[in-house]
Amino acid sequence: MASLLRKLRPGSSSSIHDDGDGSNYEYSFASEYKGPPLSFSIPQVNPFKIEQIPVASVACSSADQISVPVIQPIVKSSNIQLTLNKDLLGSSNSKSPAIEFAISGSAELTKSCSLRVRVDTVDRIGESGSLNRIYDADKSSTENTAQKLKISGSFRVSDTGEIVEESPESELNPTNSDTAESGSSSGSASSDIFSCREDDHRNNVAPVHVKRPSVVTFLSSEESYDPVVNKKCGGSEVASLPVRPHAERTGNKGTCYRCNRGNRFTEKEICIVCRAKYCQYCVIRTMGSMPEGRKCITCIGYRIDENMRKTQGKCSRLLKHMLSEVQVKQIMQAELNCEVNQMPPESFFVNGDQLDRSKLKLLQSCAKPPKKLKPGSYWYDKASGFWGKDGQPPSQIITPRLDVGGHLQKSASKGNTNVSINGREITKKELRILKLAGIPYEGTPDFWVSPDGSYQEEGQKNVKGRIWDKTTVRIACAFMSLPVPSNSIAASGESDVEGENKFKDNSVQKKLYKFLLVGSIKSGTSTIVKQAKHLYNIPFSEEERQNIKLVIQSNLYTYLGILLEGRETFEESLLEKRGRQTADESTSAGNTGETTNTTIYSIGPRLKAFSDWLIKYMVSGNLEAIFPAATREYAPLIEELWRDAAIQATYNRRNELDMLPRGASYFLDRAVEISKVDYEPTDMDIMYAEGISLSNSLTTVEFSFPRTSSEESLDPEYQHDLSLKYQLIRVHPRGLGENCKWLEIFEDMDVVLFCVALTDYDEYTVDRNGVSTNKMMAAKQLFENIITHRSFTNKKFLLILNKLDLLEEKMEQIPLTRCEWFCDFNPVISNNQNQVNNYTNSPPLAQRAFQFIATKFKKLFYSLTNRKLYVSLVTGLEPDTVDEALRYAREVMFWEKWDPSVTGDKFENTSTSFDEIEPTT
Numbered sequence: 023m024a025s026l027l028r029k030l031r032p033g034s035s036s037s038i039h040d041d042g043d044g045s046n047y048e049y050s051f052a053s054e055y056k057g058p059p060l061s062f063s064i065p066q067v068n069p070f071k072i073e074q075i076p077v078a079s080v081a082c083s084s085a086d087q088i089s090v091p092v093i094q095p096i097v098k099s100s101n102i103q104l105t106l107n108k109d110l111l112g113s114s115n116s117k118s119p120a121i122e123f124a125i126s127g128s129a130e131l132t133k134s135c136s137l138r139v140r141v142d143t144v145d146r147i148g149e150s151g152s153l154n155r156i157y158d159a160d161k162s163s164t165e166n167t168a169q170k171l172k173i174s175g176s177f178r179v180s181d182t183g184e185i186v187e188e189s190p191e192s193e194l195n196p197t198n199s200d201t202a203e204s205g206s207s208s209g210s211a212s213s214d215i216f217s218c219r220e221d222d223h224r225n226n227v228a229p230v231h232v233k234r235p236s237v238v239t240f241l242s243s244e245e246s247y248d249p250v251v252n253k254k255c256g257g258s259e260v261a262s263l264p265v266r267p268h269a270e271r272t273g274n275k276g277t278c279y280r281c282n283r284g285n286r287f288t289e290k291e292i293c294i295v296c297r298a299k300y301c302q303y304c305v306i307r308t309m310g311s312m313p314e315g316r317k318c319i320t321c322i323g324y325r326i327d328e329n330m331r332k333t334q335g336k337c338s339r340l341l342k343h344m345l346s347e348v349q350v351k352q353i354m355q356a357e358l359n360c361e362v363n364q365m366p367p368e369s370f371f372v373n374g375d376q377l378d379r380s381k382l383k384l385l386q387s388c389a390k391p392p393k394k395l396k397p398g399s400y401w402y403d404k405a406s407g408f409w410g411k412d413g414q415p416p417s418q419i420i421t422p423r424l425d426v427g428g429h430l431q432k433s434a435s436k437g438n439t440n441v442s443i444n445g446r447e448i449t450k451k452e453l454r455i456l457k458l459a460g461i462p463y464e465g466t467p468d469f470w471v472s473p474d475g476s477y478q479e480e481g482q483k484n485v486k487g488r489i490w491d492k493t494t495v496r497i498a499c500a501f502m503s504l505p506v507p508s509n510s511i512a513a514s515g516e517s518d519v520e521g522e523n524k525f526k527d528n529s530v531q532k533k534l535y536k537f538l539l540v541g542s543i544k545s546g547t548s549t550i551v552k553q554a555k556h557l558y559n560i561p562f563s564e565e566e567r568q569n570i571k572l573v574i575q576s577n578l579y580t581y582l583g584i585l586l587e588g589r590e591t592f593e594e595s596l597l598e599k600r601g602r603q604t605a606d607e608s609t610s611a612g613n614t615g616e617t618t619n620t621t622i623y624s625i626g627p628r629l630k631a632f633s634d635w636l637i638k639y640m641v642s643g644n645l646e647a648i649f650p651a652a653t654r655e656y657a658p659l660i661e662e663l664w665r666d667a668a669i670q671a672t673y674n675r676r677n678e679l680d681m682l683p684r685g686a687s688y689f690l691d692r693a694v695e696i697s698k699v700d701y702e703p704t705d706m707d708i709m710y711a712e713g714i715s716l717s718n719s720l721t722t723v724e725f726s727f728p729r730t731s732s733e734e735s736l737d738p739e740y741q742h743d744l745s746l747k748y749q750l751i752r753v754h755p756r757g758l759g760e761n762c763k764w765l766e767i768f769e770d771m772d773v774v775l776f777c778v779a780l781t782d783y784d785e786y787t788v789d790r791n792g793v794s795t796n797k798m799m800a801a802k803q804l805f806e807n808i809i810t811h812r813s814f815t816n817k818k819f820l821l822i823l824n825k826l827d828l829l830e831e832k833m834e835q836i837p838l839t840r841c842e843w844f845c846d847f848n849p850v851i852s853n854n855q856n857q858v859n860n861y862t863n864s865p866p867l868a869q870r871a872f873q874f875i876a877t878k879f880k881k882l883f884y885s886l887t888n889r890k891l892y893v894s895l896v897t898g899l900e901p902d903t904v905d906e907a908l909r910y911a912r913e914v915m916f917w918e919k920w921d922p923s924v925t926g927d928k929f930e931n932t933s934t935s936f937d938e939i940e941p942t943t
């Protein structure tokens with residue numbers, strides 16, 4: 023073997039070390055250096071021309087295990103030059119016979135850099151190996167290193183033992199060849215450094231040798247592993263990659279892993295392999311140009327820590343600040359796409375079958391892939407798309423009918439209910455959902471469920487209905503962490519077309535169009551729902567009316583409590599003032615300084631006792647506990663209190679009482695009537711009433727739009743189908759949970775109506791920690807969270823700007839600029855109006871403000887979603903405006919169908935228009 027290898031080398035034989043047993047040979051081929059001048063000397067290398075490569079004559083040998091490739095004259099197929107230089111390239115691992123090749127393209131290496139090129143393990147002669155580069159730079163000197171390498175190549179060992187360059191073109195364009203093979207980019211974030219592609223099976227030369235261990239291996243002295251080395255043709259390279267242990271910090275907690283500076287508040291970027299965190303000064307030094315994403319240079323080629331998988335492709339703010347947008351994008355793409363960062367398909371089992379690369383890819387790239395996919399064993403119901411971990415209930419619904427995994431086992435989810443869906447025995451949780459959905463499961467234990475949730479009994483042709491149509495069922499699923507089919511699956515074209523048609527033919531149900539109404543706190547969403555009921559003649563049930571009555575009476579006590587507190591304050595401050603005056607007067611006049619203790623805000627002892635009692639309950643937050651008993655018992659007292667001069671004097675100063683809602687006077691004016699036992703709320707009372715949630719935080723109203731007179735004159739083609747049903751679903755923002763996680767339940771909504779109170783611009787909310795936030799800014803934040811939620815991608819949004827009536831009043835006193843977001847509101851008169859500095863012909867200030875706010879939201883929406891936002895101006899207490907907004911939501915839903923031209927205009931979609939308004943944005 024020694025003599026064979028010796029023949030590979032031209033000239034001197036001094037670089038071959040034979041330790042006697044013939045197992046330790048080191049050969050290196052290095053590129054000819056063409057970079058900038060070096061500041062240090064390197065050993066001289068004699069150029070080595072291909073033609074000069076000696077012909078290897080004999081392949082050894084009798085010993086089967088140590089069969090070494092016989093290197094025939096290299097078939098020169100490009101202008102590659104091989105030079106031999108052991109010293110420059112470093113030595114190989116002493117345990118394996120190794121040969122190092124370098125292939126020159128162009129290389130610019132500076133100080134302390136060395137270039138190593140490794141050739142893959144070749145199992146059988148005749149199969150392909152591949153060439154990969156490892157770029158090593160001395161860590162301490164990377165700072166000033168001009169890293170520019172251009173080197174690539176792909177080799178195979180032919181059946182005659184030759185090492186043949188596989189495809190010269192790939193040398194010039196490795197990124198493309200990589201893409202061609204794996205469907206992803208080469209993983210290089212910059213063109214400076216890249217890996218060569220893995221070779222494929224194009225070479226069908228029959229193997230003529232028996233399998234041999236690592237015929238050609240290239241291992242460096244310090245790095246004991248090369249990802250490519252262990253790769254088997256057709257298999258996954260990633261599975262065989264070792265996992266790197268977590269990096270250990272040498273400094274204190276929170277400090278940078280390299281410079282040991284900083285603390286836990288210092289912004290850092292994290293290596294997705296070893297999880298070392300680097301500060302802004304060290305990140306580039308340790309990670310270089312990040313050809314595989316955010317990895318330390320020494321972690322390049324290693325698989326990523328599975329716990330970091332969720333951050334794959336999502337970099338920190340630090341990197342965004344340091345690099346340009348394009349660079350960050352490139353790095354993140356490399357991180358997502360490069361081969362070594364992919365999950366190893368061998369660690370995935372679906373219905374008992376181990377996945378290969380193509381199946382995993384299919385799974386990941388389908389329209390609705392499994393979320394947060396990690397290596398493990400899963401079951402997959404291809405017919406419905408249900409997906410879960412082995413032995414567990416379904417956790418999500420993915421694209422159905424993918425050719426992934428084997429046959430679904432009955433026991434896949436370890437159900438024990440004797441009821442099965444598509445051949446899988448369902449779990450108790452799922453059975454509860456069937457029960458809630460009213461599906462008779464007794465005696466008919468086998469159901470056939472389609473991706474859209476329609477079901478039929480196995481062996482029968484009729485579709486019986488849809489399991490998940492009711493909102494209550496969907497919500498129950500959400501609380502039990504069970505998945506719900508989304509319309510998008512059905513609409514993705516992958517649905518059971520046959521089943522769908524059957525469903526349509528059966529006409530079990532017409533499509534119900536769904537509007538989700540959500541908004542910031544007190545924005546007026548309940549009022550809009552109540553208004554919808556009123557508008558479309560959906561009566562309140564007796565139970566609802568009783569509930570509303572209690573809410574109104576309870577509210578009245580709250581308002582009275584606020585008045586009583588106000589009374590106390592006014593009384594105290596008046597007495598204090600009086601005391602001060604008397605003191606001043608007595609000092610100057612020398613009298614006793616006695617004052618009377620009664621003011622216009624003083625009440626008698628009986629009322630005072632009642633007042634104290636009420637305030638005590640109110641402060642403790644237990645006011646509701648005393649109802650309805652309090653109403654019966656205290657109605658006469660309320661009457662007395664209300665008529666009392668002190669309370670009336672306080673009421674006259676109601677504008678000074680911050681806690682008193684604006685709508686309170688509507689009820690306080692009728693305090694006596696409302697506090698009576700036989701009080702019956704009128705429609706208007708219901709409309710004004712606060713805090714009426716018809717069922718916890720979720721309210722639904724189903725209705726149809728009656729035809730308006732203006733619609734009747736329309737061409738029949740443009741008239742709406744009167745039989746179409748709509749559902750308005752109002753959800754309180756608190757009902758959406760942390761980070762709006764329950765929004766998923768509303769994935770099948772047709773339009774989202776987001777309500778904002780125009781008057782929020784100068785109001786504040788205070789959270790549990792005492793932090794106060796401007797309500798408009800809070801609304802903006804909620805809006806951003808909702809429009810960017812993954813379940814609402816491509817959803818149509820209608821912004822409802824509510825409480826115009828109050829805005830008009832408020833703007834006369836408080837400028838819109840009070841809110842930081844609107845600091846640039848500067849209502850100027852447009853040029854085409856009279857130059858007179860008044861608003862005679864111009865729209866009122868509130869309407870300008872509306873246009874301004876609408877534009878702000880539209881721009882925000884466009885910047886986050888690249889889509890347009892529709893806007894409607896509403897006064898919740900005026901039915902017509904609510905009707906107009908809901909009809910507009912219907913238009914929005916059918917918009918593109920009727921008038922595709924409107925889609926081009928990104929900011930000009932508002933149901934309410936004012937002549938000659940020029941938003942000053």
Ligand SMILES: Nc1nc2c(ncn2[C@@H]2O[C@H](COP(=O)(O)OP(=O)(O)OP(=O)(O)O)[C@@H](O)[C@H]2O)c(=O)[nH]1
Nearest residue numbers: 543544545546547548549685710712825897898899
């Ligand atoms: N003046 C006036 N008041 C309105 C308007 N819309 C709603 N309100 C009042 O604003 C208050 C809050 O309205 P709600 O409909 O309860 O608001 P919400 O969005 O349900 O608020 P939550 O309490 O968070 O559920 C009520 O007193 C309503 O009467 C409006 O357009 N003009």
Ligand SMILES: [Mg+2]
Nearest residue numbers: 548712713714
């Ligand atoms: Mg409400």
